[in-house]
Amino acid sequence: MNKALILTVEDDPPVRNLITTTLKAHDYRYLSAANGDAAIMLASSHNPDIILLDLGLPDMDGVELITKIRSWSNVPIIVISARSEDEDKISALDAGADDYLTKPFSVEELLARIRSTCRRLAAVSTDNGDAVFKNGKLCIDFAAGCAYLGGEELHLTPIEYKLLCLLAKNVGKVLTHSYITDKIWGSSRENDLASMRVFMASLRKKLEQTPNSPQYIQTHIGVGYRMIKTE
Numbered sequence: 286m287n288k289a290l291i292l293t294v295e296d297d298p299p300v301r302n303l304i305t306t307t308l309k310a311h312d313y314r315y316l317s318a319a320n321g322d323a324a325i326m327l328a329s330s331h332n333p334d335i336i337l338l339d340l341g342l343p344d345m346d347g348v349e350l351i352t353k354i355r356s357w358s359n360v361p362i363i364v365i366s367a368r369s370e371d372e373d374k375i376s377a378l379d380a381g382a383d384d385y386l387t388k389p390f391s392v393e394e395l396l397a398r399i400r401s402t403c404r405r406l407a408a409v410s411t412d413n414g415d416a417v418f419k420n421g422k423l424c425i426d427f428a429a430g431c432a433y434l435g436g437e438e439l440h441l442t443p444i445e446y447k448l449l450c451l452l453a454k455n456v457g458k459v460l461t462h463s464y465i466t467d468k469i470w471g472s473s474r475e476n477d478l479a480s481m482r483v484f485m486a487s488l489r490k491k492l493e494q495t496p497n498s499p500q501y502i503q504t505h506i507g508v509g510y511r512m513i514k515t516e
């Protein structure tokens with residue numbers, strides 16, 4: 286079985302070795318780079334399926350590297366960073382990263398993120414941007430402008446529907462608060478943020494069977510929301 290090719294960008298040798306040893310043990314194909322320039326070379330020459338990226342690199346900021354890679358590639362980027370501050374995660378996500386892990390992280394958690402990214406890649410490569418989105422019991426018919434849960438139509442307001450579509454079109458990816466308010470309201474002022482929380486809560490009431498342990502929409506406190514790709 287041809288497993289994903291994963292590029293690890295990390296300047297700290299023990300962490301880099303931990304990651305590559307883990308990837309090897311789980312039959313992933315892997316490459317590694319210790320700085321941003323080497324990462325750009327490898328990313329452009331080998332076309333990896335996933336990039337694991339440390340934000341603090343010796344030659345450039347990780348966010349700058351994300352911006353450069355995004356100028357030519359949509360490869361999923363999972364940020365791995367010691368910086369636990371929300372601002373760094375948010376700027377990495379807004380620059381185009383898909384997900385993040387905060388150091389210290391567990392190997393199991395890393396593998397889970399990689400598996401979920403692979404599932405999302407498989408889903409993207411089979412649906413070709415079709416008019417119907419399916420995820421578990423959720424189904425969205427974009428052409429008809431309707432969403433269904435287990436075959437029953439969800440009665441959503443126009444904004445709830447827009448929110449659901451935005452999350453669905455970016456399934457698996459963490460979307461920041463400002464990205465969401467910008468896409469839905471065209472701005473990201475304080476009161477848009479408050480409105481978004483209200484609409485998100487009402488959407489979840491309709492979508493989630495148990496809103497306290499959501500199956501579809503995950504909250505990233507202080508950062509944003511993600512639609513989970515169910516198996």
Ligand code: CA
Pocket residue numbers: 295296297339340341342
């Ligand atoms: Ca570092």
